[in-house]
Amino acid sequence: MSDPLSRSPIPRPMTLEEQREWMVRTQLEPWGIRDARVLNAMRTVPRELFVPPGERDAAYYDGALPIGDGQTISQPFVVAHMTEALKLGSSDKVLEIGTGSGYQTAVLSLLAGEVYTVERLAWLSEQAQKTLKEINCHNVTFRIGDGSLGWPEAGPFDAILVTCAAPNVPPPLIEQLANGGRLVVPVGPRGYQHLVLVCRKGDVITQEKLSPVAFVPLIGKHGW
Numbered sequence: 001m002s003d004p005l006s007r008s009p010i011p012r013p014m015t016l017e018e019q020r021e022w023m024v025r026t027q028l029e030p031w032g033i034r035d036a037r038v039l040n041a042m043r044t045v046p047r048e049l050f051v052p053p054g055e056r057d058a059a060y061y062d063g064a065l066p067i068g069d070g071q072t073i074s075q076p077f078v079v080a081h082m083t084e085a086l087k088l089g090s091s092d093k094v095l096e097i098g099t100g101s102g103y104q105t106a107v108l109s110l111l112a113g114e115v116y117t118v119e120r121l122a123w124l125s126e127q128a129q130k131t132l133k134e135i136n137c138h139n140v141t142f143r144i145g146d147g148s149l150g151w152p153e154a155g156p157f158d159a160i161l162v163t164c165a166a167p168n169v170p171p172p173l174i175e176q177l178a179n180g181g182r183l184v185v186p187v188g189p190r191g192y193q194h195l196v197l198v199c200r201k202g203d204v205i206t207q208e209k210l211s212p213v214a215f216v217p218l219i220g221k222h223g224w
């Protein structure tokens with residue numbers, strides 16, 4: 001997603017707070033992230049707690065980082081870009097597919113009323129639950145399972161964010177969008193996708209292609 005030339009080394013010494021500000025100034029604002037609420041959430045969430053201990057020095061690096069089992073914590077720009085596209089209101093009910101480290105969950109939890117998040121790998125979900133508790137995140141409900149099915153009992157949702165790549169937009173997620181709801185999902189072949197923004201207005205569903213991205217696959221009934 002990012003231009004490799006934009007990857008500058010993290011200047012040292014910097015406090016963690018300064019590193020977050022540096023991330024906002026050099027990785028988000030110059031690349032078009034404008035929503036002040038999103039920028040403030042990115043300034044607030046301690047990303048270093050969501051990366052493996054051995055990667056903490058690289059927590060504010062301009063890229064995705066490995067979190068185990070071939071999974072990744074997404075690049076800060078991608079987290080901010082997808083979140084901004086959802087145009088969240090403070091009382092929105094949000095569904096996230098792919099809890100992973102819980103970092104994106106934490107960003108969503110600061111901007112919405114309630115967050116429901118689904119992860120297929122139990123150990124990752126359990127670790128994310130611990131981290132989110134540690135930072136006093138109280139408006140998140142977790143589920144371990146196949147998120148390509150959505151979470152029908154908890155829906156409809158004002159916004160749905162999928163943080164893994166699907167071959168097509170999973171139909172259950174469109175069904176679980178509330179009137180006026182927005183869904184952002186990476187769609188395309190393994191290794192190369194486009195973010196797609198799906199909006200519902202009554203029975204009218206529109207789709208818009210956003211930026212190119214590369215996400216790990218959505219493994220499940222409506223994924224790979």
Ligand code: SAM
Nearest residue numbers: 073098100101103104119120147163218219220
């Ligand atoms: N948002 C995460 C973060 O901030 O760390 C990054 C998520 S990682 C790119 C994608 C996640 O989707 C992985 O943890 C993976 O196990 C999960 N995943 C893949 N298929 C899934 C499915 N069908 N249901 C739920 N989670 C799934």
